[in-house]
Amino acid sequence: MSLQASLIPLQTPSSTIFVLLLAVLLTAVTSMANRLLTNKEQMASWRKTISEWQQEFNQARKSGDKKLLEKAMKKQKQVMQIQSKMFTQQMKVTLIFIVPFFLFWTWLNSVGFNFNGPVGKPDHVVALLPGFGGLTVFYWYLICSLALGALFAHLLGIGTMGVTDE
Numbered sequence: 001m002s003l004q005a006s007l008i009p010l011q012t013p014s015s016t017i018f019v020l021l022l023a024v025l026l027t028a029v030t031s032m033a034n035r036l037l038t039n040k041e042q043m044a045s046w047r048k049t050i051s052e053w054q055q056e057f058n059q060a061r062k063s064g065d066k067k068l069l070e071k072a073m074k075k076q077k078q079v080m081q082i083q084s085k086m087f088t089q090q091m092k093v094t095l096i097f098i099v100p101f102f103l104f105w106t107w108l109n110s111v112g113f114n115f116n117g118p119v120g121k122p123d124h125v126v127a128l129l130p131g132f133g134g135l136t137v138f139y140w141y142l143i144c145s146l147a148l149g150a151l152f153a154h155l156l157g158i159g160t161m162g163v164t165d166e
Helices: 003-008 013-035 040-063 066-110 138-154
Strands: 127-129 132-137
Touching: 013 066, 013 138, 040 066, 127 138, 132 138
Parallel strands: none
Antiparallel strands: 127 132
């Protein structure tokens, strides 16, 4: 057995814990980068502007007042530009980490892990989750990463999908 292969546990529950710790590490790094590279105050200001416009637009639609609706529609282009800027801010971290992320997963695959479990065992289960059954590396990592992403977003005050706890 090579040194590389011995560092990566391929048996349950070791692989379960390894994937969980991997998700913690990768999610923490990307969350911290997101916190450092995103202007929280600007994002909050943009969210407030969009929320105010949405309320104005909905009120105009419900009331049937054509002047109010026309006024809201004139602001729509500005709101769409703000949404585009928000998307760009949120994509910074993704664009920075996407290539290293795929290179890392490619390396893991080369030493015995793949998205379906260890090489030669595409149905290898690394975690059992009530209601879901047996989970492969990919699904276990996905669940861990999503849960941890929400946790880190809350702890760091960065929010997800443009929403923060302010």
